Amino acid sequence: MNPHSTRRRAGLRLLVPILTLGLVAAACGGDDSDADTTEVPAETTAPPAETTAPPAEGPTIRVRGQDFSEAITIAEVYGQYLDAKGYDVEILTPAGFRTEAIDGIRNADLDLIIDYIGGSLTALAPDGESLSDADEIMAVIGPLYAEIGGTLLDYAPAIDGDAFVVRGDSEASTISDVADLDYVFGASAQCFERPQCFLGYTDPDVYGIEFSDTVTLEFGPLLGEALQAGEVDAVVWNDTAPQIDEFGFKVLEDDLGLHPAQNIAPIVRTEVLEAYGDQLRADLDALSAMITTEDLLAWNVETDLEFRESAAVATEWLEANDLI
Structure with a gap:
């Protein structure tokens, strides 16, 4: 599977087995001012849970990663996961960085992006206060994403500071x-x-x-x-x-606390989220709650040192966690 090719996956709802996924407790930001050490504990495998019905009919969910290996793998994880859940997913060729991703939501060219919340803060509120607490950042960027047609969902325990x-x-x-x-x-x-x-x-x-x-x-x-x-x-x-x-x-230690918290969080185009209802939000929140900093590091070892394709790394992780 090549992450640099455009792939549309449609019509899989009746063919994909209904998966079970335990709802892991949503990540919570701590009060620790050290943004790079506030990772929230999370389960790395999903316990058994009641099955859910396939998603309601809705538009294609276009997801695209920023053009560096970690972001490409993250986009593949979210895209393949939703595909296996029965959503109509299109994983686009990685391109650009944060500005292009945010513009994709603003211009309705993308339906799902995953960003680092501190980076989103810098992009959306460049003159604002630098914040090291994840919850404080979410409180600022949530309304700013809403203004451009996006909905910010729960952040993951995973931090890439x-x-x-x-x-x-x-x-x-x-x-x-x-x-x-x-x-x-x-x-x-x-x-x-x-x-x-x-x-x-x-x-x-x-x-x-x-x-x-x-x-x-x-x-x-x-x-x-x-x-x-x-x-x-x-x-x-x-x-x-x-x-x-x-x-x-x-x-080196950021002894003056300049760097913001950098948990990853999905942003969904609000129109698409409303079309699918609460299930899309619940599915994405459940996935985010499972992704840890250790996962990011392991994925980067595979792509940057072992030179494996992001799509294959994502598939392997999803299979290991019984998500596809």
Whole structure:
């Protein structure tokens, strides 16, 4: 199964067995101000539960991942899961990043996206306060998604936080320590525009770091390659990147709490959610409650280090958890 091909799956309602899925308790954000360590415990396998009827008739659900491996796998997990549940699903070719995903909901070009809630906060409320509590972020971005025709559903326990990454021999332990070092900084183009990323690192009222130089890099494995080769001294990555352990890098403590909570959460186009009724919401909430940070890391090992296709990785996880 190739994640880079467009696939429409329709008419499967009468052919797919009715699956059982235990409703796992919805994730709850804690009061801990450390966004990257507030993962909510969740079951990784679904206990037996009463079967439910196939979904009501409704429109095709178009889902598309952002164009990097973890997001592609996440989109495949949600898309394949809904397909197995009997929904009419179209998994589109991955494209773009957060801006394009949000625009897809706004313009009714996409029906389901899955995003990192802190990233959504930055995109939808760029001048707003940086928040580290997941529930506080949800309270802000929920109404903002509603304004563009989307409905924000429950977030998952899975967190993929922003990580300020340096080589293992760096003398720095916290991001504040970098202010005293002559470091070349590398990051994606998006980071350089975000107050919770480069703008916050260099803001005199936050970290006040003066980097000796900056390099714009494509988000993903190239960040690690540049860091390992010594082309840069620090990068901003996702903390579930398997290369961090693979290459002996270390993640510096965000000692001033700049980085927001980054749990993943689905956003459904409201018109589509209303067409299917409460069952689509319940099905998506149940899936989200099962996905953990450890799952994200395991998926990334498979795609980024073992070079497996995201679609196959998603299928394997869904089968292992009796979801398809």
